[in-house]
Amino acid sequence: MxxxxxxxxxxxxxxxxxxxxxxxxxxxxxxxxxxxxxxxxxxxxxxxxxxxxxxxxxxxxxxxxxxxxxxxxxxxxxxxxxxxxxxxxxxxxGNTYVRWGRTQCPENGTELVYKGYAGGSHFNNKGASANYLCLPEQPLWNVYEDAEQTASTVYGAEYELYGRNMNNFFGKGVADHNVPCCVCRTNRASILMIPGRNKCYDGWTLEYEGYLSSGHYSHEASSEFVCLDAKPEIINGGSADENGKLFYFVEARCGSLRCPPYVNGRELTCVVCSK
Missing domain, CATH: 1.20.58 (Methane Monooxygenase Hydroxylase; Chain G, domain 1)
Incomplete structure (x- = not known):
């Protein structure tokens, strides 16, 4: 019984x-x-x-x-x-993270939750939200009014990645193109973005590597630091210079930052690791 x-x-x-x-x-x-x-x-x-x-x-x-x-x-x-x-x-x-600049998750047991479009507040708006958003491709609506209201706003994101020779970074120019993104889920509990490295420490699993990115220091809106994938994709048909939320390289500036090991003017790498 x-x-x-x-x-x-x-x-x-x-x-x-x-x-x-x-x-x-x-x-x-x-x-x-x-x-x-x-x-x-x-x-x-x-x-x-x-x-x-x-x-x-x-x-x-x-x-x-x-x-x-x-x-x-x-x-x-x-x-x-x-x-x-x-x-x-x-x-x-389990844990999740955003892979900025890509539409697929790494093939290391990590699953795709959704893919979409990078976005956020306008780079030149005072009081704008600092964080980047990964907006899904299929939005769902509740109550709404189509007329523009006095409210917060969300724009798409563009690469503002310029240099004397962009082929040194990506093998192609991506400036002004719109930025994709995807949300990934791994069974590993801890997610860590490490600035200034392109390899994980021992015992951690590589999710992806890239370049540290943020908004520009001279713009009105503040921004956060994120890890932009080292092999960025673009959203087709989005090459017009329309601005919005922007991705810039982050460079080291010596002074209060110890040099060496850091080098003035050098673009910082980053890596996303899990464990």
């Missing part, structure tokens, strides 16, 4: 894991909250099956002549608990 109950309990947990869809979310906070709820449910299911398994082991240990069927059922339950534990571990350890 106990065995049948526990077997059904484990199967319920496995069905719960398999049937739950990815939560429909309106923000990164909402996504994290719902994923946390999902993880808690799996943790509870895992704990319940472990407790029941211990009860079964205790019962069978008292039955020296336990049937072959009972022993096979016990082994089956243990196997299914391992499946739940593995799935829970994967859910717990």
């Amino acid at each position: 106990i065995l049948c109950f526990v077997f059904g309990l484990v199967l319920f947990g496995r069905t719960l894991l398999a049937s739950q869809e990815e939560p429909v979310c309106t923000s990164r906070f909402d996504y994290d909250h719902k994923m946390l709820q999902k993880m808690v449910m799996l943790e509870i299911e895992q704990r319940n099956t472990k407790i029941a398994l211990e009860e079964i082991k205790t019962t069978l240990s008292k039955q020296t002549d336990g049937s072959r069927q009972e022993k096979l059922l016990l082994a089956n339950i243990e196997e299914k608990i391992k499946e739940v534990e593995t799935a829970t571990s994967v859910l717990r350890s």
Whole structure:
């Protein structure tokens, strides 16, 4: 009787894991909250099956002549608990990052969540938001008015990457072209962007390498530092100089920055690593 109950309990947990869809979310906070709820449910299911398994082991240990069927059922339950534990571990350890300048994620066990268009506030607006956005290709709308309102604004992004010889960087010119992006998910728990390096430290997995990028120091709007992929793609048909949110190289300036090891005027590299 106990065995049948526990077997059904484990199967319920496995069905719960398999049937739950990815939560429909309106923000990164909402996504994290719902994923946390999902993880808690799996943790509870895992704990319940472990407790029941211990009860079964205790019962069978008292039955020296336990049937072959009972022993096979016990082994089956243990196997299914391992499946739940593995799935829970994967859910717990996952993390996401944006790959700026590319439409595909690296082939290292990382999955594509979505691809889209880099954007953000206009480079010359006072009070503009600093961060870059990766806007999906298929937006969904709620209540809206098409007339322009007094509000915050989002523009597309362009490469403002100039140099005496751009072929030294990318093998092609990308200035004024629109910037793509994609959001990637890895099962590794920690994501780290390291400025000034193009290789990960030992024990970390390379997600992608590139050049440190931000807005221009002289513009009204502030910006953040992001890692632009070393092999950037462009969005076809977007070569007009329309500005918006801009990507510039970031150069070292000696003084308070220690030189060496840094070199004045040299473009800084970057790397995104996971562990």
